[in-house]
Amino acid sequence: MPDTSTYSRRPDLTDAAGERTLIIACGALAREIGTLMGQTAMGSVALKCLPAQLHNTPDRIPDAVREAVLAARETYARVLVGYADCGTGGRLDRVCQELGVERIEGPHCYSFFSGNDAFLARADEEFTSFYLTDFLARQFDSMVIRSLGLDRHPELRDAYFGHYEKLVYLAQTDDDVLTARAEAAAERLGLAFERRRVGFGDLTAFVEKASEPLPLSS
Incomplete structure (x- = not known):
């Protein structure tokens, strides 16, 4: 099932290699992020979801996200992380800071959905x-x-x-x-x-950010 195991959604339309955005997200958000992507023209955005069961072992989330971000760097110019802190005690923030990627704000999905x-x-x-x-x-x-x-x-x-x-x-x-x-x-x-x-709450703005144009290279 896409919302309980690793899940990938490729964009319908793709730009040249290195000009796309990938959202790496919790599998518990696969349906919601997919819905939001479908409501917006997001042809250059792809979605990859990690297993939702990671929430039962939150200490494993930072390393799983790190591995996924590093693997995505060969293909995607921008990576966004669709995880709140999710019980990692700030470890996920440290990984995101180290890798230079942004995650959705909030301590958990109950907060950003609200x-x-x-x-x-x-x-x-x-x-x-x-x-x-x-x-x-x-x-x-x-x-x-x-x-x-x-x-x-x-x-x-x-x-x-x-x-x-x-x-x-x-x-x-x-x-x-x-x-x-x-x-x-x-x-x-x-x-x-x-x-x-509550609807999708702050998740909407986060997903919409993925469709924003990439900054021009200097």
């Missing part, structure tokens, strides 16, 4: 909230239940989620099926449920 400023404004009142995106609503069993072993040991639910009070579904789309899945997830975790339609 809009980083809006998410920060709610932070104090929502520190006991557990968040789902469209991707996580779709992949809740594999990314949450099975990855935490709750399918084998449901008695661990309170150990993992006992300090949460509410599940907030940050919806990118208006999808009744995903809403039902998110609400079922909240019930399974014993949490109150809230759906908040």
Whole structure:
């Protein structure tokens, strides 16, 4: 599946070699970035997604991004990184700085989907909230239940989620099926449920940046 494993989307139209842009992104964003690319004429932009499961081992994200950026340098003149910090504790920022590439701002996708400023404004009142995106609503069993072993040991639910009070579904789309899945997830975790339609948030401007003309070489 494109949103859980390495995924590549080549541009429909390509410029000469060395004049294209590549977005290297988390597999959990494949559908959303692909949608945004489809809404804009982005013929010289390509997308490569790394496995979404890296979020279960965030210490591996910086090295995975480094490897992907270095491999892309032979083909692409510009590389953008579609990852927030994602639990790397600043290590991803250090890799991006070292390689001279830019990542999307924010500590995690919940923040940039909400809009980083809006998410920060709610932070104090929502520190006991557990968040789902469209991707996580779709992949809740594999990314949450099975990855935490709750399918084998449901008695661990309170150990993992006992300090949460509410599940907030940050919806990118208006999808009744995903809403039902998110609400079922909240019930399974014993949490109150809230759906908040946030759309793509700050991800939109980040993807649009990829279509901007490259600066002229000096």
